[in-house]
Amino acid sequence: MLWVEKYRPKTLKDVVADKDILERVIAWAKRWQEGIPQKPLLLGGPPGVGKTSLALALANTFGWEVVELNASDQRSWQIIRRIVGEAAFSETISSEGEFLSSESGRLKLILLDEVDNISKKEDFGGESALIKLLKRKPRQPIILTANDPYKLSKELRDLCEFVQFKRLRTDQIVKVLERICASEGIKADRNALRLIAQNAGGDLRAAINDLQAIAEGRREIRAEDVVVSKRMQETDVFKVMQKIFKRFDRTVYTDAMSLDESPEDLIVWIDENLPLEYEGDELLRAYLVLSRADMFLGRVRRRGFYRLWRYATYLMTVGVAFAKQRAKGGFTKYQRPNIWQMLTLIKERREKVRNILKKIAKYSHMSSKKALNEMFFFIVYMLRHADIATASKISAFYDFSEEELSLLVGDKRAREIKEFIRKHGIKRVVEEEVEEEIFKAFEKKVEETKEEAEKVKEVKVEEVEKPEKAEEVVKGKAKRRRRKKKKEKAEVTLDKFFS
Numbered sequence: 466m467l468w469v470e471k472y473r474p475k476t477l478k479d480v481v482a483d484k485d486i487l488e489r490v491i492a493w494a495k496r497w498q499e500g501i502p503q504k505p506l507l508l509g510g511p512p513g514v515g516k517t518s519l520a521l522a523l524a525n526t527f528g529w530e531v532v533e534l535n536a537s538d539q540r541s542w543q544i545i546r547r548i549v550g551e552a553a554f555s556e557t558i559s560s561e562g563e564f565l566s567s568e569s570g571r572l573k574l575i576l577l578d579e580v581d582n583i584s585k586k587e588d589f590g591g592e593s594a595l596i597k598l599l600k601r602k603p604r605q606p607i608i609l610t611a612n613d614p615y616k617l618s619k620e621l622r623d624l625c626e627f628v629q630f631k632r633l634r635t636d637q638i639v640k641v642l643e644r645i646c647a648s649e650g651i652k653a654d655r656n657a658l659r660l661i662a663q664n665a666g667g668d669l670r671a672a673i674n675d676l677q678a679i680a681e682g683r684r685e686i687r688a689e690d691v692v693v694s695k696r697m698q699e700t701d702v703f704k705v706m707q708k709i710f711k712r713f714d715r716t717v718y719t720d721a722m723s724l725d726e727s728p729e730d731l732i733v734w735i736d737e738n739l740p741l742e743y744e745g746d747e748l749l750r751a752y753l754v755l756s757r758a759d760m761f762l763g764r765v766r767r768r769g770f771y772r773l774w775r776y777a778t779y780l781m782t783v784g785v786a787f788a789k790q791r792a793k794g795g796f797t798k799y800q801r802p803n804i805w806q807m808l809t810l811i812k813e814r815r816e817k818v819r820n821i822l823k824k825i826a827k828y829s830h831m832s833s834k835k836a837l838n839e840m841f842f843f844i845v846y847m848l849r850h851a852d853i854a855t856a857s858k859i860s861a862f863y864d865f866s867e868e869e870l871s872l873l874v875g876d877k878r879a880r881e882i883k884e885f886i887r888k889h890g891i892k893r894v895v896e897e898e899v900e901e902e903i904f905k906a907f908e909k910k911v912e913e914t915k916e917e918a919e920k921v922k923e924v925k926v927e928e929v930e931k932p933e934k935a936e937e938v939v940k941g942k943a944k945r946r947r948r949k950k951k952k953e954k955a956e957v958t959l960d961k962f963f964s
């Protein structure tokens with residue numbers, strides 16, 4: 466079992482949190498218990514610091530039912546609508562003035578996660594719908610969580626009681642890790658735990674995951690193990706990379722699944738070595754597939770949906786393999802990523818990509834999700850392939866830093882672009898002008914991509930909705946079932962990732 470779940474706090478006393486935060490939420494819950502409806506709580510703060518855990522522990526402590534939903538999932542909204550109809554808003558006050566809750570007589574906590582990913586559009590499920598719901602003064606406790614509450618409108622924030630969480634301190638993380646080691650019967654060197662804690666950057670979930678990966682098969686953890694454990698399996702990783710980069714072979718997925726490396730590590734290897742093998746459009750395509758895989762990993766980290774690991778692995782192996790134009794020969798000397806890079810790169814890269822998407826979203830007035838699905842690819846394409854003046858204009862328009870540009874187009878081109886901007890004093894220009902240019906290129910590229918897609922081998926990524934099936938597909942049982950139901954099943958091609 467995953468330790469993050471095994472050791473998720475059961476009651477409030479297990480949650481590591483500042484005293485004033487605990488006091489505030491307990492007071493809030495008590496007032497609900499007394500039948501006095503309260504504003505929803507908005508718990509804001511970085512990932513893995515215990516926002517969800519605190520909400521669940523609170524419900525557990527007070528004996529409330531919990532309905533856990535995700536704001537960016539449209540299905541949640543149907544459920545909320547149902548609950549809104551049935552429970553959250555339609556309660557009555559009894560003749561004694563007592564507050565009547567759900568059928569079971571218990572309060573029902575609605576826990577809506579990731580509200581900062583909520584769509585800004587007018588449609589149902591968007592921010593305005595949530596505002597409308599909250600204005601109806603819900604009669605069930607609601608807790609919203611957000612990594613970046615300032616992405617929400619002030620109107621929405623004002624409808625809530627805002628509680629800000631901070632990154633956990635290293636010593637707080639070490640304490641939890643020590644507790645886990647003690648109950649797992651693992652002897653751990655304090656320095657090793659400090660290293661893990663420091664590397665997690667205040668994210669306890671990440672620290673617990675790293676600890677579990679490192680502790681795998683050990684009774685004792687020393688500081689050296691934190692590094693050594695990440696270095697195992699090198700030769701096998703090389704074989705997997707060879708298969709990904711040089712061949713079109715779907716069995717690479719099963720090979721990767723049997724590696725000791727976690728997908729978080731494997732993606733760093735692939736990321737590091739990709740430019741040694743791929744170039745031009747195939748490189749771009751592969752990066753896109755990788756960024757998709759990385760998004761799934763992000764969800765695993767944030768939400769603990771570990772079944773998405775399989776899907777991420779499928780994308781970073783089969784997806785990347787099929788992003789190339791043709792099989793490759795020869796010998797390539799792959800590089801082992803630097804150990805600290807291994808430990809931190811993914812997190813940093815994700816942080817950077819997130820910032821880039823935020824900028825695209827901000828200046829193109831769209832959600833980050835839409836920015837990724839609709840704009841990212843074309844912006845990267847333009848930055849790489851357009852003439853330097855256009856690329857510079859685009860870069861200035863989105864206000865990309867040199868570091869961000871390096872991630873998108875490589876160090877050399879990033880320097881050229883920044884140099885050009887400096888030399889010609891390029892400033893942000895009117896939106897329409899740049900957007901028109903991007904969209905023109907966008908349309909042209911769509912046409913080209915369609916043609917290309919015909920040529921490029923199709924990658925059938927099964928069951929986008931049920932990624933856990935991806936692994937089953939490889940197993941015989943699912944294969945037989947799949948053959949039978951082949952016609953009914955939806956197949957999504959790589960195209961989907963570029964559209």
Ligand SMILES: Nc1ncnc2c1ncn2[C@@H]1O[C@H](COP(=O)(O)OP(=O)(O)OP(=O)(O)O)[C@@H](O)[C@H]1O
Nearest residue numbers: 469473480481512513514515516517518669670767
């Ligand atoms: N403050 C904490 N006290 C105890 N355990 C914690 C705390 N924070 C995180 N954890 C551990 O990390 C795991 C993930 O934490 P949790 O889901 O509560 O984080 P979160 O802040 O809601 O993150 P996200 O914003 O990504 O949803 C928990 O299952 C628990 O094991």
